[in-house]
Amino acid sequence: MTTRKILLVEDEPGLILTLQDRLRSEGYDVEAVQDGARGYERALTGGFDLIVLDLMLPHKGGLDICRDLRQRGVATPVLMLTARGQVVDKVVGLKIGADDYVTKPFEMLELLARIEALLRRRVEALAEETSFQLGKLRVDFRSTAVWRDGEPVALSAREFQLLRYLVEHRGETLSREKLLKSVWGYETTPNTRTVDVHIAWLRQKLEEDPHHPQLILTIQGLGYKFAG
Numbered sequence: 001m002t003t004r005k006i007l008l009v010e011d012e013p014g015l016i017l018t019l020q021d022r023l024r025s026e027g028y029d030v031e032a033v034q035d036g037a038r039g040y041e042r043a044l045t046g047g048f049d050l051i052v053l054d055l056m057l058p059h060k061g062g063l064d065i066c067r068d069l070r071q072r073g074v075a076t077p078v079l080m081l082t083a084r085g086q087v088v089d090k091v092v093g094l095k096i097g098a099d100d101y102v103t104k105p106f107e108m109l110e111l112l113a114r115i116e117a118l119l120r121r122r123v124e125a126l127a128e129e130t131s132f133q134l135g136k137l138r139v140d141f142r143s144t145a146v147w148r149d150g151e152p153v154a155l156s157a158r159e160f161q162l163l164r165y166l167v168e169h170r171g172e173t174l175s176r177e178k179l180l181k182s183v184w185g186y187e188t189t190p191n192t193r194t195v196d197v198h199i200a201w202l203r204q205k206l207e208e209d210p211h212h213p214q215l216i217l218t219i220q221g222l223g224y225k226f227a228g
């Protein structure tokens, strides 16, 4: 199992330190961001497994971040941190797509338990996702079969793994390094060109017009994103 990445968006320096220390000691990879707008950008592009999101933040509040992420198709679990008495906000937070919330001040053990539960649920949900359809593309994860326009498409094992990873993280911008590490499993990055080559092959096989891809999009300077 790879190290799970948590994005912590919180503007209280003391709380950041405490949470960062504790989450790291539990084996999580933690990135902390203090600014809401920056947190939103990282959530879009960082390939995180979970986001711990404060409600009141400079430049972009937690509710806006969560709503905008869901609108962009990012399904990363969100655990909201709310202050005592923000009952209305809690309800709204869950309605706009947050997965759970914890009220400040909270017990560290409770927070850790909630995080574990959300990560576990995510793994189960992904395992249950047996097929995927978008436009003319259909993917069956269980039989590792792919069809375009009803016609079977032959993919190599690596191409299928890459497609599966892209689909599972659809809506997220994924860097070449992230793809290499997650799909190929390299700890270092010997050659991110490998990713480009496989993306090109997938496009040849899956896209209506490989020169104007509609499924696997290039995000200039950042990497790739699966539409949807």
Ligand code: CA
Pocket (backbone or CB within 6 Å): 010, 011, 012, 054, 055, 056, 057
């Ligand atoms: Ca705050």
